[in-house]
Amino acid sequence: MSPTGPPRTADLSPATRIDALAEHSGKRIAVVYEGGTYSYRVLADHAATLALELADRGARSGDRIGYLGGNSVTFLAAYLAASRLGAIFVPVNSRLTSAEIAVILDDCAPHTLIVEPGHREVADGAVAATTATPTLLLVHGDPAIGVDDPGTPWTTLPRVRAGDRTVPPALRCDESRLAMLAYTSGTTGRPKGVTLTHGNLWWNCANMDLVAPAAPNDVTLVVAPLFHTAPFGCFVLRTLLRGGTIVLRRGFDAEQMLADLVGYRISTVFAVPAMYAAVADLADFPGVDLSALRTAVVAGAPATGQLVSRYLDRGIALQQAYGLTETLFASCLPAERTAENPGSAGLALPFTEIRLVDPATGEQLTRPGDRGEVCLRAPTVTAEYWNNPDATAAAFDADGWFRTGDIGYVDRHGCLYLVDRRKDMIIVGGDNVYSAEVEQVLTRFPGATDVAVVGVPDPHEGESVVAVLSCRSGVAPSLAEIRRFAEPLLARYKLPTQVVLAGQIPRNAMGKIDKVAIRAALVAGEDSVFRADTGAANPEAGAADRPMPAPVVERTPRISVRTATPSEPIPDWLRELPTLAPDAQHRIVFELVADAIARTIRGAPTALNADDRLGDLGLGSLAAVELAKRLGAALRRNLPSTMLFEHATVGALVHHLRTRVLTEPVEALALDRLAELERALLTDPPQGSTRAELRARLRGSLDRLAAEAAGSPPTTPNAVADATDDELFALLDAELDPARVRTTGAGVHP
Incomplete structure (x- = not known):
C-alpha cells in the first residue's frame, strides 16, 4: 500500500530545539558571556523577543536578516530569531570596510541589518553606498557594549521580554530551507554569497560527531569570530542543540583562553593554529590542569608538527580539520592518528566523498601521492551561490563534485595533505585574503605599474600579506603609504604588512606572474629575482615609465637595546632610567620599542618615526599580544595588549611607557x-x-x-x-x- 499525503521530513529548526530545551531544561546554562550566565529559557526568550521585533517590522519567511558585530549572545539570538521566521541569516564579517559591506548589501538586499554600536559608522557608510534599504536595528542591552539614542533612521532593539506577548511557534524548517548566507571573497575579488541550508548545517554536525564528538554536557569555548562557519556552524550550533554550554568570548586573548580551559573545565574547543601556539607559549601552559579537554580541533591553516607535539605532551590531540565556507568540514584527523600524521588535513568525514582530479584534464587521480585538485561531494556542500549562476556553474562539474581550487594528495592510508592553493588565497589568522582582491586595490596606487600580492609564513598570524610593486621612476611608496591608501577599501587584516619595490615582477613563459617564484624568494630573502633586466620590463615605455632598477625591501631593523626576559635581573639601564635627562629617557624607550617591533612584526620599516602609526606597521591582534609581552618583559611591567591599540603612534606609545616607568617603581x-x-x-x-x-x-x-x-x-x-x-x-x-x-x-x- 503506497503512502498518502505529502512526504514528511524532519523539522531541523534550531529555534524549535532551543524552545524544547527551554521548556524541559530551562534552568540549564546555555551561554556564559561577559561575566554573566544565560539559561536556555533566557536564550529562547531573547530570540523570541527579537523575532517579534523583526516580524513587527515586516520580516517574513525568505527575507535576509543581516548581523554586523562581534561575538555576543545577541548574535546567537539573531540567528535563532531568523530561524523562527524562516528567514535567512547573513552574518557579516565585522572587519570589512563600508565599501566591502556595501557590495554584500547590494547582493543580498537584506530586510533588516542588526548592528552593534561600534560598527554603526561603518554600517552608515555601507548603506549610503548601496541601493539596498534595510531596516536598521542597533543592539541594546549587551553587557559588553553600550548605546545612546541612535536617532533616525536607527532603532534600538527592545528591552521587552517575549513573555509579555504571545509568541507564535517557530516555522518548520526542512533540510532544503535556507538557513544562512555566508559571504566569502572570490578570486575575482568580489564576494560571493554561499547558500547554506538547515540540512547542510545538520549534516555538518553529524559528520563531525563521528570523529570529534560533542556530548550533551559539553562545555565549549568559543574565541574565533562567529561570522566564520567553522566555530558557529559546527561548534556553537552543535553544542547548543545538544543542550551543552557555550563559554563565549568577544575575541581571542591567550591568557584568557588558557584560564577558561582550566576554570570552566572546557571539553571542546576550536581555534586556528596561531591561537593554539600563543596559548602554548604561556609560562603556565605546561603545568595547568587540562584533563577535561576531550576535543580540540584546529583548522584555518596547517598546524605544524611542533605545535601538535607540544599539545600531545599535555595529553591533548589537536585534530586538524579541513573545509571551506562552501563545503563546511570535509575532513578531520582522528585523535588517535595526530601523532603519526601531524601534517595531514585528516580523513574524509563519514558522509563526505573526496577525490582528486588532474587540473588540466579533469581526469580522476587514484594513485597515492598523485597531486591534483581536491573535489568534494557531500550533504554539507552548498547547492549554489546566491544570485550568481556563473560562479555556481564554474564551481561544480557535471556529476555534482565541488571544485575546491586546493591542490593536494592522499597517502596510502587515506590521509589528505594540502600542498598549494590554485586560488592564491592567503590565510591571515584564520581569515581568508584573496590576492586578486588586494591587487585590484593596489593597482590604483598613483605611480604603480605592476602589482603582485602573495602570502608568506608569519609566526603570529599563520601568513602575512606581502605586496610587490613596480613603480614609475621617482615613485617609492613606504609600507605606511600603501596601507593608508588601501585602508578605506580593504579590511585591516587584508592590508600588506610588507612591501617590496621591485625593478620587475617575475613572470613565467606565458607572461603570468610567477607567484611560486615570488614566495620562494621572499621566504629565502633573495632579492635578485626582483631586479630589472636591461630592457626586459617594457621596451616600449619611455624613461619616465620604466621600473626602478633594483628592489627596495623594507626589512626589520637591528637596534642595540635588547628585550630582556622576566627571569633575568633588572638591567642597569632600567634602574638608571629615572635619573637620566628627559631626552635620554625618551631615546632609550624609543629604541626599546623599535627593537620590540622589529622582532615581532614581519616587514617593519628599517627606521621608525614618532608619528608612524602602529596600525600602518601591520600590527594584528596576535602580534599585539607578542609585542606587549616583549615590552612588558623588558620594562618589568604587566602590559595588556589593548594598550597598543589605545596609542595610535609610536611616539604616543613611547610617551606612555616612559611615563609608566617613571611613575611605577620596579618593585x-x-x-x-x-x-x-x-x-x-x-x-x-x-x-x-x-x-x-x-x-x-x-x-x-x-x-x-x-x-x-x-x-x-x-x-x-x-x-x-x-x-x-x-x-x-x-x-x-x-x-x-x-x-x-x-x-x-x-x-x-x-
Missing part, C-alpha cells in the same frame, strides 16, 4: 626574589661568612627599593644599614604583606 620582581631568599633562609639557615654576605645583599636590596620608591638615589648611612636581622625581615614582611607585619622579633629568621 615586584625584587620583592619576589627577596621572598624566595626569606623562604630559603627559613628552611636552611646559613652560617658564618655566608650569613654576613646575605645580610649585606639584603640591606642593599632594601636600600634600592627605598630609593626607587622615593624617586631618588640611595643614601647612606640610613636606618636600614643599622638594622638587626629581625628588623630587616620585619621590613621585608611589611613590603610583601602589610597585613602580617610582625611587631616583635619572634620567628625562625636566621
Whole structure:
C-alpha cells in the first residue's frame, strides 16, 4: 500500500530545539558571556523577543536578516530569531570596510541589518553606498557594549521580554530551507554569497560527531569570530542543540583562553593554529590542569608538527580539520592518528566523498601521492551561490563534485595533505585574503605599474600579506603609504604588512606572474629575482615609465637595546632610567620599542618615526599580544595588549611607557626574589661568612627599593644599614604583606 499525503521530513529548526530545551531544561546554562550566565529559557526568550521585533517590522519567511558585530549572545539570538521566521541569516564579517559591506548589501538586499554600536559608522557608510534599504536595528542591552539614542533612521532593539506577548511557534524548517548566507571573497575579488541550508548545517554536525564528538554536557569555548562557519556552524550550533554550554568570548586573548580551559573545565574547543601556539607559549601552559579537554580541533591553516607535539605532551590531540565556507568540514584527523600524521588535513568525514582530479584534464587521480585538485561531494556542500549562476556553474562539474581550487594528495592510508592553493588565497589568522582582491586595490596606487600580492609564513598570524610593486621612476611608496591608501577599501587584516619595490615582477613563459617564484624568494630573502633586466620590463615605455632598477625591501631593523626576559635581573639601564635627562629617557624607550617591533612584526620599516602609526606597521591582534609581552618583559611591567591599540603612534606609545616607568617603581620582581631568599633562609639557615654576605645583599636590596620608591638615589648611612636581622625581615614582611607585619622579633629568621 503506497503512502498518502505529502512526504514528511524532519523539522531541523534550531529555534524549535532551543524552545524544547527551554521548556524541559530551562534552568540549564546555555551561554556564559561577559561575566554573566544565560539559561536556555533566557536564550529562547531573547530570540523570541527579537523575532517579534523583526516580524513587527515586516520580516517574513525568505527575507535576509543581516548581523554586523562581534561575538555576543545577541548574535546567537539573531540567528535563532531568523530561524523562527524562516528567514535567512547573513552574518557579516565585522572587519570589512563600508565599501566591502556595501557590495554584500547590494547582493543580498537584506530586510533588516542588526548592528552593534561600534560598527554603526561603518554600517552608515555601507548603506549610503548601496541601493539596498534595510531596516536598521542597533543592539541594546549587551553587557559588553553600550548605546545612546541612535536617532533616525536607527532603532534600538527592545528591552521587552517575549513573555509579555504571545509568541507564535517557530516555522518548520526542512533540510532544503535556507538557513544562512555566508559571504566569502572570490578570486575575482568580489564576494560571493554561499547558500547554506538547515540540512547542510545538520549534516555538518553529524559528520563531525563521528570523529570529534560533542556530548550533551559539553562545555565549549568559543574565541574565533562567529561570522566564520567553522566555530558557529559546527561548534556553537552543535553544542547548543545538544543542550551543552557555550563559554563565549568577544575575541581571542591567550591568557584568557588558557584560564577558561582550566576554570570552566572546557571539553571542546576550536581555534586556528596561531591561537593554539600563543596559548602554548604561556609560562603556565605546561603545568595547568587540562584533563577535561576531550576535543580540540584546529583548522584555518596547517598546524605544524611542533605545535601538535607540544599539545600531545599535555595529553591533548589537536585534530586538524579541513573545509571551506562552501563545503563546511570535509575532513578531520582522528585523535588517535595526530601523532603519526601531524601534517595531514585528516580523513574524509563519514558522509563526505573526496577525490582528486588532474587540473588540466579533469581526469580522476587514484594513485597515492598523485597531486591534483581536491573535489568534494557531500550533504554539507552548498547547492549554489546566491544570485550568481556563473560562479555556481564554474564551481561544480557535471556529476555534482565541488571544485575546491586546493591542490593536494592522499597517502596510502587515506590521509589528505594540502600542498598549494590554485586560488592564491592567503590565510591571515584564520581569515581568508584573496590576492586578486588586494591587487585590484593596489593597482590604483598613483605611480604603480605592476602589482603582485602573495602570502608568506608569519609566526603570529599563520601568513602575512606581502605586496610587490613596480613603480614609475621617482615613485617609492613606504609600507605606511600603501596601507593608508588601501585602508578605506580593504579590511585591516587584508592590508600588506610588507612591501617590496621591485625593478620587475617575475613572470613565467606565458607572461603570468610567477607567484611560486615570488614566495620562494621572499621566504629565502633573495632579492635578485626582483631586479630589472636591461630592457626586459617594457621596451616600449619611455624613461619616465620604466621600473626602478633594483628592489627596495623594507626589512626589520637591528637596534642595540635588547628585550630582556622576566627571569633575568633588572638591567642597569632600567634602574638608571629615572635619573637620566628627559631626552635620554625618551631615546632609550624609543629604541626599546623599535627593537620590540622589529622582532615581532614581519616587514617593519628599517627606521621608525614618532608619528608612524602602529596600525600602518601591520600590527594584528596576535602580534599585539607578542609585542606587549616583549615590552612588558623588558620594562618589568604587566602590559595588556589593548594598550597598543589605545596609542595610535609610536611616539604616543613611547610617551606612555616612559611615563609608566617613571611613575611605577620596579618593585615586584625584587620583592619576589627577596621572598624566595626569606623562604630559603627559613628552611636552611646559613652560617658564618655566608650569613654576613646575605645580610649585606639584603640591606642593599632594601636600600634600592627605598630609593626607587622615593624617586631618588640611595643614601647612606640610613636606618636600614643599622638594622638587626629581625628588623630587616620585619621590613621585608611589611613590603610583601602589610597585613602580617610582625611587631616583635619572634620567628625562625636566621
